[in-house]
Amino acid sequence: MGIRNLVIMGAFALASVSVFAVSAKAEDVTINVWSLDRDIQPAPTLVADFNKLNTGIKVEYRQIQFDDVVSEAMRAYSTGQAPDIIAIDNPEHALFSSRGAFLDLTDMIAKSTEIKTANYFPGPLASTMWDGKNYGVPKATNTIALYYNKDMFKAKGLDPSKPPQTWDELLDAARKLTDPAANVYGLAFSAKASEEGTFQFLPWAQMAGGGYEAINSEGSIKALDVWKTIIEEKLASQDSLTRGQWDSTGTFNSGNAAMAISGPWELDRMLTEAKFEWGVTLLPVPEAGAERSSAMGDFNWAIFSNTQHPAEAFKVLEYFASQDTRMFSDFGQLPARSDIAIPATGKPLKDEALKVFIEQLKYAKPRGPHPEWPKISKAIQDAIQAALTGQMSSKDALDQAAEKIKAVLG
Amino acid sequence: MKRLLSSITDGKGFDILLVAFPLGYLFLMSGLPLLYNVLMSFQEVDMFSRGSFWRPFVGLKNYRDLFAMPETLPILYNTGIFVVASIAGQFLLGFGLALFFWTNFPGATWLRGLFLVSWVMPGLVVGAIWNWILSGDFGVLNFLLRETGIIDGNIFWRSDPDFSLWAVIIANIWLGMAFNMILLSVGLSAIPKDLYEAAELDGANAFQRFWTITLPMMRSTIGAIISLGLIFTLQQFDLFAAITSGGPNNSSNVTQYWAWDLSFRQYDFAKGATISVIMIIFVMFASVVYVRSTRHEVRG
Numbered sequence: 001m002g003i004r005n006l007v008i009m010g011a012f013a014l015a016s017v018s019v020f021a022v023s024a025k026a027e028d029v030t031i032n033v034w035s036l037d038r039d040i041q042p043a044p045t046l047v048a049d050f051n052k053l054n055t056g057i058k059v060e061y062r063q064i065q066f067d068d069v070v071s072e073a074m075r076a077y078s079t080g081q082a083p084d085i086i087a088i089d090n091p092e093h094a095l096f097s098s099r100g101a102f103l104d105l106t107d108m109i110a111k112s113t114e115i116k117t118a119n120y121f122p123g124p125l126a127s128t129m130w131d132g133k134n135y136g137v138p139k140a141t142n143t144i145a146l147y148y149n150k151d152m153f154k155a156k157g158l159d160p161s162k163p164p165q166t167w168d169e170l171l172d173a174a175r176k177l178t179d180p181a182a183n184v185y186g187l188a189f190s191a192k193a194s195e196e197g198t199f200q201f202l203p204w205a206q207m208a209g210g211g212y213e214a215i216n217s218e219g220s221i222k223a224l225d226v227w228k229t230i231i232e233e234k235l236a237s238q239d240s241l242t243r244g245q246w247d248s249t250g251t252f253n254s255g256n257a258a259m260a261i262s263g264p265w266e267l268d269r270m271l272t273e274a275k276f277e278w279g280v281t282l283l284p285v286p287e288a289g290a291e292r293s294s295a296m297g298d299f300n301w302a303i304f305s306n307t308q309h310p311a312e313a314f315k316v317l318e319y320f321a322s323q324d325t326r327m328f329s330d331f332g333q334l335p336a337r338s339d340i341a342i343p344a345t346g347k348p349l350k351d352e353a354l355k356v357f358i359e360q361l362k363y364a365k366p367r368g369p370h371p372e373w374p375k376i377s378k379a380i381q382d383a384i385q386a387a388l389t390g391q392m393s394s395k396d397a398l399d400q401a402a403e404k405i406k407a408v409l410g
Numbered sequence: 411m412k413r414l415l416s417s418i419t420d421g422k423g424f425d426i427l428l429v430a431f432p433l434g435y436l437f438l439m440s441g442l443p444l445l446y447n448v449l450m451s452f453q454e455v456d457m458f459s460r461g462s463f464w465r466p467f468v469g470l471k472n473y474r475d476l477f478a479m480p481e482t483l484p485i486l487y488n489t490g491i492f493v494v495a496s497i498a499g500q501f502l503l504g505f506g507l508a509l510f511f512w513t514n515f516p517g518a519t520w521l522r523g524l525f526l527v528s529w530v531m532p533g534l535v536v537g538a539i540w541n542w543i544l545s546g547d548f549g550v551l552n553f554l555l556r557e558t559g560i561i562d563g564n565i566f567w568r569s570d571p572d573f574s575l576w577a578v579i580i581a582n583i584w585l586g587m588a589f590n591m592i593l594l595s596v597g598l599s600a601i602p603k604d605l606y607e608a609a610e611l612d613g614a615n616a617f618q619r620f621w622t623i624t625l626p627m628m629r630s631t632i633g634a635i636i637s638l639g640l641i642f643t644l645q646q647f648d649l650f651a652a653i654t655s656g657g658p659n660n661s662s663n664v665t666q667y668w669a670w671d672l673s674f675r676q677y678d679f680a681k682g683a684t685i686s687v688i689m690i691i692f693v694m695f696a697s698v699v700y701v702r703s704t705r706h707e708v709r710g
Contacts, residue, residue, distance in 0.1 A: 071674060074457045095677070099458055183547065193657030238566040239546045241658040242574075256547070374676040382481075385659035389571045400480075 028058040029312045034073070035087035035139075035299070036066050042140070042323075042331045043087060050319050057312045070095070077101050082304040084313040087139055090127035091195070091377070093300050094369035097128075097135035103303040103310055105317075106133045114318040123296040124336035127366035136302035137317055138336030140327055142263045143294045143364040144200065145356055146170075146284065147249070147270070150277035152177055152184070152258040163281040167226050170259075170284045174235040177258035186235040188248040188257035191227065191384050196244050198367065198377040199295045200261060201227070201384050206293035206365055208286045212376050213409070215383070216395070216402040222286065224387050224394035231388045241388055263297065264334060264357045267350050280353040282360050296364035298333070334361070372408050379404035444690065450683035457677045472684040481660045481668075488575055489644075489664040492582075496646075497639040499583035501632075504590025511591075512598050522595065529588040537652020540581035544568055544653065571661035574654045578662055581649050586642060590635055597631030598624070633703025640696040644689060665689050 037043035047061040062083070064072050070092050076082040077096075088096065096102045109115050115137055117125060124138035150160035156176045164170040174186025190196045204226070205211060208219025230236050236257070240248060245262045252260035253273040260266075261283070270278065283294050301320060303313045327335040328342050334357065342358060344351050367373060383401035386392040392400070417423035451472055453465040476482055511522045528536070543550045546566035555561045567577040601624065609619050625632075647666055650656055656663035656671065663671075665685050673682030 067674075070677070074677075078458050078462070095457070101458070185547075193655045193659070237547050238569045241569040242654050251547075375678070378671075378676055381657075382659055385657055389569075389658045389661070391571060391659060 028056060029309050030058045030060060031085060031309060031313050031316050032060050032062065032083035033085045033087075033316070034062050034064050034069075034083045036064055036069060037087070038063065040331075042320075042327065042333065045330070046320055046323055049323070050316065053319075055315070057309075057315060059316055077304060077306070080306065082306055084307040084309060085301060085303055085316060087299040088136070088302055090124065090138075090296065090298060090300050091367040091369070091373045093127055093136055093302065094130050094373065095371045096302065097130040097133075097369075098371040100305055102135040103305045103307065103313075104133050104135060105137070105303065105314065108310075108314045109134050109137075112314075112318060115321045119337050119339040121336055121338050121361050121364065123361065123364035123366055124298070124300070127296065127369055128300050128302070130369060136300040137321060139299045139301050139320070140333040141336035141361060141364070142265060142297045142334055143357060143360045144203070144245075144261055144263045144283065145294065145360045146281050147252060147260040147262060147266070147353075148173075148279055148281065149252070149255070149258045149274075150279055152255075152276070156258075160277070160279070163279065164259075164284050165281070166284050166288055166290075167223075167286050171226065171229060171235070174230065174259065175233065178233075178235050180234070183256055185237050185251070185257045186259060187230060188236060188252045188260040189230075189240055189262075190243060190245045190248050191231075191240050191388055192242060192244050193381050193385055194244070195374075195377055197381045197384055199297065200245070201380065202367060203283060203293040203295050203365070207283070207291060209291070212368070212370075212380065212405060214402075215380060215405055216398040219286065220398055221394050224384065224398060227384070228387050228394055232390070241385055263295075264354065267353055268332070271347060271350060278349065280356040282356060282363075292360075292363035294360045294364045296361075296366050298336070334358070338362070370409075375408045376405050379408075447683050447686050447690075450680060451687045453680060455680040455683070457679070468680075472680045476681055476684050481663070485660060485663045485665060485668050488660075488662065489666075491575060492579060492646075492664050493640060493643045495576075495579045496582045496586065496643045497636060499579065500586040500590045500639055501636060503583065503587045504635075505594050507587070507591045508594035508598055511595060522591070525588045525591060527588070528585055529592075531585075533585070533646070533648025534652055536581060536585050537649045540577075540584075540649070541568070541653050544577045544580075568654050569658055571658055574658060574662035578649050578653055581653060582643065582646055585646075585649070586639065589642075590639065593635050593638075594628070594631060597628045601627045630703045634700055637696040637700035637703065641693055641700075644693055644696075 033043065033047055035043040039045075044061050044063070047059045050057075050059055069086075069088060073082065073086055073088065073096070082101075093102075109117060117134065120138055121141060123143075124141045128134060128136035128138060146163065148160075148163050153160040153163075153173075158173060158176060164173045170187070176186075178184065178186040190200050201223070202212065204223035205215065205217075205220040208217075208223050210217040210220030210223065214220065231238060231240065237243075237251070246266075248257075249260045249262040249266050249270075251257045252262075253270055255274075255276065282292065285292055301317050303310060303317065307313050324335040324337050325340055327333050327340075334342070334354075338361075342354050345354075367377065370376060379401040382404075383392075383397040386400070387394045387397040391397075414423065418427060452467055452469065454468045454471075455465060459465045507522075507525065511518045542548075544567035546552065546564050546569060549564075549567065551567065552561070552564045555565070565573060567573045605623050605627075606619055609623060614622070644666060647670065650662065650664065650667040654662040656667050666689065669682045669685040669689070672678045672685065
C-alpha cells in the first residue's frame with residue numbers, strides 16, 4: 001500500500017465525516033440545557049419527554065451543582081462555550097441580563113401563545129426583567145410564611161384559629177409561647193450570614209415601606225428592632241444567627257419552637273416529623289392593613305445571547321412552560337403561575353398550607369433585581385448580625401449598610 | 411550526538427532531566443496559578459473578563475480599597491488569633507499526648523492509632539459534628555459545662571461574637587492535634603536511648619532530661635510541625651463553612667474564608683485575589699521556616 005492510497009483513504013474518510021456532519025445538522029438542531037435539577041426533578045424529566053416528541057430539536061442536558069451555577073455559567077459564557085439554555089437562581093438573573101449575556105425575549109414572548117407574562121405571579125416575573133425587558137421565564141417559585149403549632153397555642157390559652165397577623169401580635173404570642181423550662185422558644189427563623197438571612201429579613205423591611213434601596217428607612221429600622229427584641233428577649237434561639245432555615249424549622253418540628261418562618265419546602269418533612277397539629281398563616285405585617293410582602297425564591301430559565309439557535313431554544317422554553325401544570329403534581333414544586341390551580345394532595349394539613357403559600361406568593365417580591373445583588377445582600381446580612389448581637393443599634397447598623405449599598409448602586 | 415545521548419542516560423544530562431520534571435510540574439501546577447493570582451490582584455477583574463488574561467491594570471487600587479473596608483482589620487486580627495491559638499493548642503496537646511504514649515504502657519501503640527481517627531475525617535464532617543456539640547440550646551458541650559457547674563446559662567458558642575471564633579478554634583485544635591502527636595512521636599522515637607541512660611547515670615532528673623535532651627533533639631521536628639501547622643491553619647476552610655459561616659457579623663471571619671466569600675459569593679475576584687496575595691506572604695514565611703528546620707533531615 002503506497003502513500004497515495006493512504007492519502008486517498010484519508011480524504012475519503014474526511015469527506016464522509018463532513019457529509020455525516022452536514023446531514024446531522026439538517027436533521028436535528030441540538031440545544032444544550034444546564035440546570036441543577038437531579039434526575040427525578042423537573043429539568044431532566046422534561047428534557048427526556050421533549051426529546052421523545054421528535055420535533056427536530058434535540059436537547060442535551062447537563063446537571064451542575066448549586067454552588068457552581070454562576071461561576072460555571074460565567075466561565076462558559078466568557079470563553080464562548082455557554083449552553084443555549086440555563087436555569088439561574090433568581091437574584092443572580094440580573095447579573096447576566098444587565099451585561100447582555102442573556103437574550104432579550106420580549107418580542108418572542110409577545111408573540112408566544114404558550115408563554116404569557118400575565119399568567120405569572122408578579123414577583124417571579126419581575127426577577128426575570130431588566131430595564132423593562134424580559135430576559136427569561138420563571139421556572140418555579142417559593143416563598144415564606146409563618147408556621148405555628150396549634151397544640152401549643154391551645155396550651156398557652158391562645159386561639160389556634162387566630163394566629164398572629166401583626167408584628168405586635170407576633171411578639172405577644174412569642175412571649176406567651178416561650179417556655180425556657182420546657183426548652184420551647186416562641187419563634188424559629190434564620191438570620192444567618194448568608195443569602196438566607198437577607199431572604200428572611202428583606203420582606204420585613206419591605207412590609208414597613210423599606211427595601212434594599214431604602215435599607216435605613218424608618219420602616220426598616222422598626223423591622224430590625226422587632227428582630228432585635230425577639231433575640232434579646234430570648235423569644236428565639238440566639239443560634240438563629242448561625243442556623244439556616246432548614247435547621248431552624250427542624251426545632252419547630254421537634255416541638256422546641258412554637259412558630260417558625262419558612263417556606264413550602266418544609267411541608268413533606270413536617271408531615272412526617274411533626275407530631276402535633278400545625279397551621280400556616282401569612283407573614284405578619286407591621287400593623288393591620290399594611291402592605292404585604294414576602295420573600296421569593298427558586299430558579300428562572302434564560303437563553304444565552306450567544307446561542308446559535310434562539311428560535312429553537314425558545315421553543316424548548318415554551319415546552320417547559322406548557323408543562324408547568326405538572327410542576328406540582330409530578331415534582332412537588334410550585335409553578336410561578338397564578339393561572340394554574342394546585343391540585344389537592346389528599347393531605348388536609350398540606351392542602352391548607354399550600355393555599356396560604358399561594359396567597360402569600362401574590363405579595364412575594366424579588367431580591368433586586370440588581371447585577372451586584374450579592375454585595376447588597378452581604379451589606380444587609382452584616383447589618384442584621386451587628387444589630388442582633390448587640391454590637392450596634394438597629395439604626396447605626398442599617399445606616400452602615402445603606403452606606404455600603406450606596407457605594408454599590410453608584 | 412553520542413555524547414549528548416550518553417549524558418542523558420548517565421551523566422549531567424540525566425540529573426538535569428530528573429530535576430526538570432518536578433520543576434516543570436511545580437511551575438505548571440503551583441507557579442503559574444500563583445503568578446496569575448498576583449497578577450489578578452493588580453487588575454480590575456470583572457466576572458465576564460475572567461476568561462481573558464490582559465485586563466485593565468489598576469495598580470494598587472484593590473489593596474487600597476481592601477484596607478478601606480471596615481471589616482478588613484478585624485478579620486486580619488481574627489486570622490492572627492486563629493492561627494496562634496490553633497497552633498499553640500494543637501502543639502501543646504499533641505506534644506503532651508506524644509510524651510504520654512512514649513512511656514509505652516501496654517496498648518499505647520493501639521491507642522495512639524485510634525487518635526488518628528480525627529485526622530482521617532473530612533473537615534466538613536468534623537465541622538458538622540462540632541456544629542452539634544457547640545449548639546447553644548442542645549449542645550453536648552453546654553450540657554457538660556452546666557452539669558459540672560462551670561456555667562449557669564447556655565453559652566451560644568457559634569452565635570455569640572465573643573465565642574464564635576473560639577468555637578472554630580476548639581474544633582480546629584481537635585482536628586489537628588492527632589497530626590501533631592504522630593509527627594512528634596516519630597521525632598521522639600528517633601532520639602537515641604543511650605543519651606537518657608547517660609544523663610540518668612549523671613543524676614539528671616526528669617525535668618532536666620526533658621529540657622536538655624528531648625527539646626534540643628526535637629528542634630527540627632518542632633520547627634517543621636509549627637510551620638506545617640501554620641500552613642494547615644491558614645487553609646482551614648471547612649470548619650468555618652460548617653460551624654459559623656464567618657458570622658455573626660464577621661466575628662469569626664478569617665482571611666481564607668473571606669477570600670472565598672468575596673470571590674465566589676460576591677464575585678469580586680480581584681479582592682479575593684488580593685487577600686490571597688497577603689496570605690501568600692505569610693505562607694512563604696512559614697515555608698522558609700519549614701525548609702530551614704528540615705534541612706538537617708535531608709543531609710543526615
